[in-house]
Amino acid sequence: MRYDVAVVGAGPAGLAAAVTAARAGCQVVLLEAAPQFGGQFWRHRGEPGAHHRPWVGLAALRAELLARKVAYAVDAAVWFVERVDAGYRLLVTGREPVVAPRLIIATGTYDRVLPFPGWDLPGVLTPAAAQALHLAGVAPGGRVVIAGAGPYLLSVAANLLAAGVEVAGVYEAGDPRRYARRPGAVVAGKLAEAAGYVAWLARHRVPYRTRHAVVAARGTAAVTSVEVAKLDRRGRPVPGSRRVVACDALAVGYGFTPRLELPLALGCATRLDVDGNLVLDVDIAGRTSVPGVYAAGEVTGVGGTELALIEGRLVGAVVSGASGRPNPFTELELTRMLNRRASYRRLAHLAHAAHAPPAEWMSWLEPRTVVCRCEEVSAGQIQAAVTDLGATEPRTVAGLCGAGMGWCQGRICGYATATLTAHLCGRALTSADLLPFARRPIATPVTLDELARSPLK
Amino acid sequence: MTTRGFAIHFDGRPVTAAPGQSVAAALWAAGVRSWRTTRVSGAPRGLFCGVGACFDCLVTIDGVPNQRACLVPARPNQAVTTQIGTGGDRTGSTGS
Numbered sequence: 001m002r003y004d005v006a007v008v009g010a011g012p013a014g015l016a017a018a019v020t021a022a023r024a025g026c027q028v029v030l031l032e033a034a035p036q037f038g039g040q041f042w043r044h045r046g047e048p049g050a051h052h053r054p055w056v057g058l059a060a061l062r063a064e065l066l067a068r069k070v071a072y073a074v075d076a077a078v079w080f081v082e083r084v085d086a087g088y089r090l091l092v093t094g095r096e097p098v099v100a101p102r103l104i105i106a107t108g109t110y111d112r113v114l115p116f117p118g119w120d121l122p123g124v125l126t127p128a129a130a131q132a133l134h135l136a137g138v139a140p141g142g143r144v145v146i147a148g149a150g151p152y153l154l155s156v157a158a159n160l161l162a163a164g165v166e167v168a169g170v171y172e173a174g175d176p177r178r179y180a181r182r183p184g185a186v187v188a189g190k191l192a193e194a195a196g197y198v199a200w201l202a203r204h205r206v207p208y209r210t211r212h213a214v215v216a217a218r219g220t221a222a223v224t225s226v227e228v229a230k231l232d233r234r235g236r237p238v239p240g241s242r243r244v245v246a247c248d249a250l251a252v253g254y255g256f257t258p259r260l261e262l263p264l265a266l267g268c269a270t271r272l273d274v275d276g277n278l279v280l281d282v283d284i285a286g287r288t289s290v291p292g293v294y295a296a297g298e299v300t301g302v303g304g305t306e307l308a309l310i311e312g313r314l315v316g317a318v319v320s321g322a323s324g325r326p327n328p329f330t331e332l333e334l335t336r337m338l339n340r341r342a343s344y345r346r347l348a349h350l351a352h353a354a355h356a357p358p359a360e361w362m363s364w365l366e367p368r369t370v371v372c373r374c375e376e377v378s379a380g381q382i383q384a385a386v387t388d389l390g391a392t393e394p395r396t397v398a399g400l401c402g403a404g405m406g407w408c409q410g411r412i413c414g415y416a417t418a419t420l421t422a423h424l425c426g427r428a429l430t431s432a433d434l435l436p437f438a439r440r441p442i443a444t445p446v447t448l449d450e451l452a453r454s455p456l457k
Numbered sequence: 458m459t460t461r462g463f464a465i466h467f468d469g470r471p472v473t474a475a476p477g478q479s480v481a482a483a484l485w486a487a488g489v490r491s492w493r494t495t496r497v498s499g500a501p502r503g504l505f506c507g508v509g510a511c512f513d514c515l516v517t518i519d520g521v522p523n524q525r526a527c528l529v530p531a532r533p534n535q536a537v538t539t540q541i542g543t544g545g546d547r548t549g550s551t552g553s
Contacts, residue, residue, distance in 0.1 A: 033509075035530075040508065110510040122490035122503040129507025132527065136482035137475060221501060222490040373505070373513060376497040407512035412505075 001071065003029045004323040006090060006100035008078050008262060011039020012305045013297025013312035014106030015061040020316025021104075022068040024325040029098055030070055031090065033077035033444070037062055039108050040128060041305045043135055057309070077444045080456065081262045087292060088266070091454050093446060102319055105263050105280070105288070105295040106312065109256035109302060112277075114357060115371045115379070115416050116364045118217030118226075123249050127156045130251035139165045141249025145226050147171040147214040148253040149355040151190070154197035156251060161204050168247045170201060171212040171228055173235070173254070174355035186343040187350065215242070215364040217250055226250050235358020254357040257415060258299045261443035266290050270431055270438075273301045275352040276415070278434040284338075286315035294319055303348035310341045362420050371420065372413040374406020382417065386424040394421045395436040407445075410437030463533040467492070474531035481507070481514050481526035484537070492516045492526060496542040516540050 007018045010032035018030040038044060042058040065072065073095060080091040087101035111126035118124070123141065127148065130140040134156075143166045146157050150172075157170045179191060201208045209228070215237050216227040225246045229237035258279055260270070269281040269289035279302075280288055280295045288295055296315040297308035314337055317327050329337070365371075367380030385391045385400040394417050397403060403417045404410030410417070414437025422429045462473040465483055474483035481504045484492060491501035493515050505513040507527050514526040519536050522544025526537075 110506060110508050113506075120500060120502070122501050125504055126506050126508075129504050129527070132479075132507040133482055133485055133504075136478045136486075138478070138482045138486040140485075373502075373511065376495055376500075407515070408510060411510045 001027070001029070003027045003071070003098070003100040004325075005029075005102040005104060005319050006031065006088070006098050007104040007106060008090070009039065009106035009108055009297075010034075010037040010072070010074070011106060011108045011297065011308065012041055012057070013108070013308035013315075014039070014104065015058070015065065016309045016312025017104045017106060017296050017316040017319070018070055018072075019061055019064045019068070020313045020328055021320050021323075021325075022065070022070045024317065024320030024323075024328040026320055026323050026325055028070045029100065030065070030072040031076045031078055031092060031098065032072070032074045033093075035075050037065075037074065040110075043132065057305075078262060079442055079444045079446050079450075080454070081265050081443070083266065089455075091456070093444070093450060097455060102292045102322060103262075103294065104286075104315055104319060105268075105293065105299055106297045106308075107259040107262065107299055109258050109298045110411070111253040112255045112257045112357070112415055113252065113412060114254050114361045115369055115413070116215055116217070116361075117366050117369045118219065118223065119252070120370045120373055121217050121219050121223045122221065123219065123223035124217050125249070125251055127152055127251045127253045130249070131156055131159065134159055134163060134165075139163065140251060141247065142166060143168050143247045144249045144251060145169055145171070145214065145228075145245055145247040146251045147173075147212075147226075147228075148251075148255075149174045149357060150253070150255050151194055151351065151355070152253070154194060154201070157206065158197050158200055161200070161206065167201075167204070167206045168245050169207040169209065169228070171214055172208070172210045172355070173213040173231060173358050175211055176354050177210075178354040179350055184343060184346065186340075186347050190347060190351075213237075213358060213361075213364070214250060214252055218244075223248065223250055231358055234360045234363075236360050236363040255352075255355065256298060256302050257411070258302065260299060260438045261440045263288055263290075263293060263295060263299070264435075264439045265441050265443070266293055268293055268295075270435065272429070272431040272434070273352075274349055275302055276357060276419070276429060277302060278431050278438050285318040286311060287318070301345070301348065302352075303344055304351075307341065307344035307348060310337050310344065313337060314341065357419075360423070362423055365420075371416055372403040372406060374408050374412075375402040375404075377401050377403040377413075379420070382420055383424060386421060391421070392425055394418045394433050397421050398436065404437050409440050414438065463531075465531050465533070465535040465537060467537045468539055472537075478531045479527050480516065480518065480524075480529045480531050480535065480537055483531040484526065492537065493540045494542065499542075515544070517544050
């Protein structure tokens with residue numbers, strides 16, 4: 001099959017891009033690693049129904065995708081990409097390779113986490129994991145603490161409360177007052193949504209504390225309590241503010257980390273976003289620095305579902321034009337989408353400022369706190385790599401003590417190892433610090449059988 | 458949607474799973490919080506990221522080690538066993 005474009009990732013951005021390009025007459029193939037469409041935002045079990053939030057958007061996109069006979073595959077993880085004469089060749093788990101002259105990268109994110117003493121205890125998990133359990137009809141715990149930073153924490157808390165789970169408290173490290181009084185309907189709408197959640201928590205007598213963090217988890221076989229502290233302006237625990245909250249599960253996350261394996265393998269340029277993330281550097285049309293490679297959604301900067309949908313539609317239209325098809329949108333529609341994108345991008349910047357990871361989160365660490373969960377590398381070992389062995393950048397730290405070199409290949413501890421190293425060296429985080437932990441030529445683990453059957457020489 | 462349960466086995470004891478649940482969700486519902494011990498310190502680990510990124514939930518399923526419990530769907534009569542370290546010992550392979 002000859003395709004005009006391959007879309008990688010069927011979350012909001014990828015679905016919107018695929019549908020838009022198909023509407024313009026492009027031959028589209030959409031590849032999704034998960035068993036279902038929707039990405040993390042529209043994650044569902046069975047037919048999306050009563051126990052899921054606004055999935056109307058998903059149902060509409062999916063219906064149009066099927067009606068337009070877009071080629072697609074689920075359970076189809078792209079594990080390698082390379083440049084070939086006809087464009088780009090994608091190696092896909094359990095399937096034949098896919099070749100297309102143009103790529104749209106819409107691979108989304110996973111939860112970003114910060115280490116603290118006890119974060120490796122069973123029962124400590126990310127908000128996404130708590131949400132996945134909830135959607136599977138399983139309570140993450142009998143009494144759950146929710147902590148970290150971002151509006152996402154509120155919706156996870158509301159979902160658990162609605163399912164009858166006891167929520168012991170929601171601890172937001174950021175300072176939502178920083179949204180301040182900014183003009184604009186988009187910001188007002190989002191603030192109203194957040195205020196609704198906060199009122200819902202109050203009605204259920206769930207404590208909601210801002211500028212607070214879980215700075216330690218306690219337990220032996222599993223978490224039995226957490227230590228909560230008020231944070232000072234730099235994110236350090238205020239002396240005397242620590243108190244213990246009993247719980248049997250902790251959901252904790254500090255925003256999201258974009259998945260960049262495929263564009264980095266192709267050499268796409270990156271930049272450091274305002275939230276401390278490595279993201280793709282794209283132009284207004286969603287073009288990366290590599291010809292024929294486009295990107296939409298969270299990989300271009302974390303900004304939420306509405307922004308991802310707009311970017312997906314825009315990039316779908318741009319790719320249609322590049323494929324010699326008519327633009328599916330009128331000039332007025334395009335102008336409106338560009339304006340809305342700018343509004344949502346402004347909102348994202350406000351949100352990143354209000355919910356930034358605490359600058360000195362490393363003040364929570366003890367020397368024996370595990371930072372790299374896979375290789376069990378402690379904060380003390382990372383400190384020794386810098387202060388005793390003279391490492392000045394994270395790649396050297398990784399080489400000296402193994403942080404970020406285990407099963408997850410730095411997906412989980414990459415941000416922490418990079419920011420801790422920069423902090424120990426007394427300098428600001430750079431994109432070069434994050435790059436070694438984001439670059440993985442084999443984008444997802446494959447069996448030797450898969451490797452042997454592949455066309456790779 | 459039918460929610461009739463079926464049995465899987467965890468370290469020899471039956472655990473009820475529901476259609477559409479991952480192995481991790483089924484174990485969690487049964488009160489199991491860890492199903493792996495780490496290679497260096499032998500610490501218990503279970504579900505962490507829930508989306509296949511962290512590899513903390515690795516477990517042995519039907520004799521095959523290093524499977525992500527958060528991604529593998531629960532299926533009737535699966536034999537799930539706690540993974541010790543690399544999981545190599547369980548299968549008789551040399552590990553790594």
